[in-house]
Amino acid sequence: MNSYHLDGTQLQKSTGKHVSQPVCGMTHTVHNLDRSANAAMLSIPELIKKKRDGGELSDSDIKTFMEAVTSGSIQDCQTGAMLMAIWQQGMDARETATLTKEMMLSGEVMSWPPEWAGLLVDKHSTGGVGDKVSLVLAPALAACGCKVPMISGRGLAHTGGTLDKLESIPGFSVYQTAEQVRTILSEVGCCIVGQTETLVPADRVLYATRDITCTVDSLPLITGSIISKKGAESLTALVLDVKFGRAALYKDLDGAKELARLLVKAGNDLGMRTGAVLSRMDGVIGRRVGNGLEVVEALETLKGDALPDLMELVVTLGGLLLYMAGLAADRSEGGRKIFRAVASGDALQKFRAMMEAQGVSRETARELCSPDVDYFKILRKARHQLELTAGRDGVPVDVDGLLLAQVLHKLGAGRSKAGQPVNHSVGAELLVPFGQKVTKGTPWLRVHYEEPALSPEQIRRLHDALVLESSTDRPMPSLVQEDLTSAFERDGDHDEAPSSASPAPQPAPCTLNRRRPPPNPPDAPLPLASPSFGRRQPSSRGRHHADEEEDGEGGGGRGGRGGGGRCRCGAPP
Structure with a gap:
């Protein structure tokens, strides 16, 4: 060929x-x-x-x-x-x-029917804690008319992988042939699969060698690994979620920005319309951490029980993709379309159809997508749960996502080397809302574990992850810091092209609520407000795989968002 x-x-x-x-x-x-x-x-x-x-x-x-x-x-x-x-x-x-x-070009490059021209899109995350964005974004994009051949990865070190999360669903198969992928895209519009044997075989060799030669954090090698796989998908548009912060590959914004610029240029050089979003990764995304628990949170989001930090990323990344693919006039319109897809339940139906197309029984898929399901009748539940309580009165303002993920990794939620099994039931749930005062003895974290039990040192580290202050009136900045899309220009329409370093759009009130989607999308541009707080940015750089999914996508818990008269996300109804 x-x-x-x-x-x-x-x-x-x-x-x-x-x-x-x-x-x-x-x-x-x-x-x-x-x-x-x-x-x-x-x-x-x-x-x-x-x-x-x-x-x-x-x-x-x-x-x-x-x-x-x-x-x-x-x-x-x-x-x-x-x-x-x-x-x-x-x-x-x-x-x-x-x-x-x-x-x-070391292996097969996918080809698609001509009528799909302009519809093929995907995203990649450089990995974080609680990053279940793909589970919501892929079906939302499909509900907006896109074709999403999402090739994802497994977790390594403290980050979780999208494939590991999906495999916590009984029957879900991440292994599909090229013909099966084409069929699923034709019938459903999205699929989330692993890398095939014939797709970019050179990367599998280099990836394994990088891991054992301490060359993981080379920018050219990271760029080649990520973009070569996305190029082999023959995409119209690609958006990259490049994370920075305590629990990210890059601890500082400048390092993440350098990687983002290289990735955007490499993607555009291969003919893909490529953009990047720079987002904070200090704590966790959502409220649940761990493979099975993150599936639960993704399903709850698709049913309308949205947490603002997760939806901020979904709407921002999805809106930019729709714009780059020419399916929206600008990013704000694209964000509103993604929001509607979730709020209306259309994205949930796409997720259900994707589950069935990838091996989940019709009854299981129907039950998981029903309003009042007992998830743990279907998903594996850990044998033990341990609740940790606040050691003093205070206001929760932060949680160290890296510390939390490292403890869960040791309990079996992650792997130390490729090929190791993971325990899909291990994870944690944040139980307290950020910004609201708690008293000494209030449970703030529920850990799901099996054997062995948590050691005193692990319990101490988890307690150290929670930051309490006497009071706070600090605002809640969004996770999205800026986007880099200077290399992208829509054919024949340059006036609406994003700037090279656009600040995140201003947050809008959250109108998603459990089982009660709004009759109309919000008028203001999304993303939604994120209940997180500014954190210190260490200057040293971490060392884990930026090209191991999303995409390096451990599990979520940026904090509960309760409050009388408010949506659970904490934004005004």
């Missing part, structure tokens, strides 16, 4: 040159990156030495390396040596673009 389809263009594997014949009725330019095709081919040791000594790899050099990785003709130690050389010396924009393209 010598040609590979992108959404709207055709690539020749041999050169990467743009071919004028459109595949899906659209044309994106993919630049000819192989400008050194006639250069003399170097051996693998020579390529390693060239990069180690600070040299710039030509397009043909990178192609030679990637072909050796894909074919298995390179030794493992040589692969590790090249990754370390890249980690030490970095790559410029052209090298990174070529690496990404060659990784994408």
